[in-house]
Amino acid sequence: MSSGLTQRRRNAGSDNVEEHGDGGGAGAPGTPNTADARTPTERPDAEDDYYDSDGKGGKGANNKLTLLEEVLLMGLKDAQGYLSFWNDNISYVLRGCILIELSLRSRVKTVMEIRKRPYPERLIEVIDERPTGEVLLDEALKLMKIDQQSITNWIDLLSGETWNLLKINYQLKQVRERIAKGLVDKGVLRTEKRNFVLFDMATHPVSDHSVKEELIKRTVDCLLGRGPQPPxxxxxxxxxxxxxxxxxxxxxxxxxxxxxxACFQKVDEMLQEHAALTQKAISAGTTEVMAGVLSVYTKMDNIL
Incomplete structure (x- = not known):
């Protein structure tokens, strides 16, 4: 595709750490802080599809997946149980998913300021300190209570992409493996040992194929306009x-x-629209945190 995600410089050292440990600009200035300023009960989809208003699983959500788990599951090779070794983007994207998930669960929002910054540069504040029940989300939430950083800075810090040694402890370690273990606990994956000539590695093949099939169906339905509209x-x-x-x-x-x-064209349009937080995006319930993260995503490498 000629349009879409553009190149973003990465910290090569951090990627090397991710591969073995973790398993691996500016947006448009926009509208007032309406999407994040609403209380949870005022927002569209106040219970966030399958989460209760306290942000924990409801409606039989024991096997419901977080955004992090859905993205990782989509990337996993079903039988082999690992991600492509050539994927340099997923670790960074997963940190952004943490911010979006916390926003959708009404744990964080952007700081209200008189002078509006582009969405990726807006500061994040914690508005609800209650744990979510998800280890990675709660770990990130504790860090965000300590400091106020912009959306872009938080993704960088959680990824370990910083030259500030005082903030290197903000990096979340072994994120891919911990997400995979969470999927094992939910019965979606299983754990196996695989020999890669020079080393042994724990892999996580798909155990419950129906979960991934439903994820794929939801994705395709969204992009081809077959599912609920708007999604x-x-x-x-x-x-x-x-x-x-x-x-x-x-x-x-x-x-x-x-x-x-058609799917790639649709998702590219969707990404640009929600990164800009248009009126249509606001009506869909997109928050400013979500818009900021998606805006960061638009500046990443596209190696599809």
Missing amino acids: DRRTIAMVCAAYAANVLENALLHLSHAQRE
């Missing part, structure tokens, strides 16, 4: 994150070439 904000965030993480193509393999091209 809910959680699905929008998941699809855009999968696109930025270079794993979206895994959900489109069974489609024709024309359908795949």
